[in-house]
Amino acid sequence: MSDKKMILYLLDTDPLPSPFDINVAYDAGYDIVVPMGGINEWNIVRIIEDAMFSRGEKGAKNTKIFLNGSNHAQLKRILDIARESMIPGFELTTCIDPRGGYTTGATLVAQVEAYLHLIEKKSLKDCKVIIFAGTGMVGQTVSVLCAKGGAETTLLSRSQERAERAANELNMTYRVDIKPEAMGDEIHRVELCEDKNLVFTCGAPGVQLISATTLQKIPENKIYADANAVPPLGIEGIEPMWKGVEYENSYIFGALSTGQVKLKVEKTVLQEMMDASGFEIFSFLEYYDFAKEIIERKKNKKKSKE
Ligand SMILES: NC(=O)c1ccc[n+]([C@@H]2O[C@H](COP(=O)([O-])OP(=O)(O)OC[C@H]3O[C@@H](n4cnc5c(N)ncnc54)[C@H](OP(=O)(O)O)[C@@H]3O)[C@@H](O)[C@H]2O)c1
CATH class of the missing domain: 3.40.50.720 (NAD(P)-binding Rossmann-like Domain)
Known part of the structure; x- marks a missing residue:
């Protein structure tokens, strides 16, 4: 078990990151959640580099990125730039959920x-x-x-x-x-x-x-x-x-x-990210699998009670 704290950077293209995502991240078990607004194509490189190199390779494994914002096209460009800025061995696991639209x-x-x-x-x-x-x-x-x-x-x-x-x-x-x-x-x-x-x-x-x-x-x-x-x-x-x-x-x-399932999906994504390493991207195809599993578990639980 790593002694490095689990940190989530909540990077948002809008000025204010959402308290919804901050709360879900803490409930998912992150030690520290850092909300940062105003992310764009120019400042993302420095943010990724500083987050990536400041904690060594072990620390990079415990440093995660959540990309959010209303402008989907811009968010996709930022995701591409973030991916290109990551150096092998120091990649930061990332998820993307533009204003909750994917989940x-x-x-x-x-x-x-x-x-x-x-x-x-x-x-x-x-x-x-x-x-x-x-x-x-x-x-x-x-x-x-x-x-x-x-x-x-x-x-x-x-x-x-x-x-x-x-x-x-x-x-x-x-x-x-x-x-x-x-x-x-x-x-x-x-x-x-x-x-x-x-x-x-x-x-x-x-x-x-x-x-x-x-x-x-x-x-x-x-x-x-x-x-x-x-x-x-x-x-x-x-x-x-x-x-x-x-x-x-x-x-x-x-x-x-x-509502309830969507919330569980977001929490599951954030928890799965803690165990992932390297530049794995969590997006709506993964969220869909999580949603199906959560619904299936709910169904089985209901059946076993009957
Ligand atoms: N439960 C949650 O956590 C959650 C999370 C995210 C979103 N939502 C809800 O899901 C819905 C969709 O979210 P979104 O972010 O995809 O929405 P959005 O991008 O704001 O709007 C979706 C589409 O609605 C159409 N539209 C906008 N104004 C319209 C008008 N006056 N008349 C007819 N069509 C209009 C536009 O399509 P065209 O211009 O192409 O016609 C637009 O692309 C929203 O109601 C949102 O509140 C819920």
């Missing part, structure tokens, strides 16, 4: 997938999936995971150009086949949802994407999952705490239904 998207998909299996004995590869507001961090995460799981996946935006840009980038990076579409008016939204099994609404806080009348017009027997917990919610008439509640002859997951 939230991964949890949302794992939760819906478990429910899909429970009620219909189906998996993602049997499904057609549509993601409203798929251009944000949550929507992109959901889109990639569904496509990787074998679902026919359509990503929506208000703008055809933004949908294409996001889908093209994801398709190239993750070798998937996500189809871009503009969301359009109510008639078009109903048409787009008609043959889909799963509908995710991943809009910005307070943005309603499916009105009550639209929902009534969409054919039944679908699973809906909303990411927006700020009223008005992504789907009119639902409740944020709903977890597979039957409504309008479909099943609904509200935004707050994922």
Whole structure:
């Protein structure tokens, strides 16, 4: 066991790192959490070098990086620069979760997938999936995971150009086949949802994407999952705490239904990082595996109590 304290640098492109992540990091068992805001492409190199070389090779193993921020493109550039700045033997294990978007998207998909299996004995590869507001961090995460799981996946935006840009980038990076579409008016939204099994609404806080009348017009027997917990919610008439509640002859997951699992996923990531060494990157593909394990354990625990 190393006598070096376990330190987490919480590096954020926004001015203020979130107390949420600081609290989760301490609860995960870190000795010291250092929140630093205003991280950019220019100051990241010095921060990585100073964090890396100040504690020797043993110390580098106990020094971890958590990258966060609202600007996803900038965060990806910073991750690349951080990776290039690390010297063999001194690499710092790193995780990335832009404003909770990766952990939230991964949890949302794992939760819906478990429910899909429970009620219909189906998996993602049997499904057609549509993601409203798929251009944000949550929507992109959901889109990639569904496509990787074998679902026919359509990503929506208000703008055809933004949908294409996001889908093209994801398709190239993750070798998937996500189809871009503009969301359009109510008639078009109903048409787009008609043959889909799963509908995710991943809009910005307070943005309603499916009105009550639209929902009534969409054919039944679908699973809906909303990411927006700020009223008005992504789907009119639902409740944020709903977890597979039957409504309008479909099943609904509200935004707050994922809260506990998402929190456990983040804690698990931070704990797994403590045991990892070298430049291992934890991102949403790993978070998705953790979310599935956590949901499976919960299910087994419930079964053993019955
Ligand atoms: N529970 C958690 O811990 C947690 C963590 C992260 C996020 N969330 C929630 O998950 C949701 C998605 O998060 P995010 O960070 O991915 O969101 P985001 O980037 O702020 O927004 C997602 C997309 O919403 C669309 N949008 C924005 N304003 C709109 C408007 N007025 N009308 C229609 N569409 C609009 C935009 O797509 P287009 O411009 O392409 O149409 C945008 O790309 C949010 O509601 C957020 O609060 C929850």
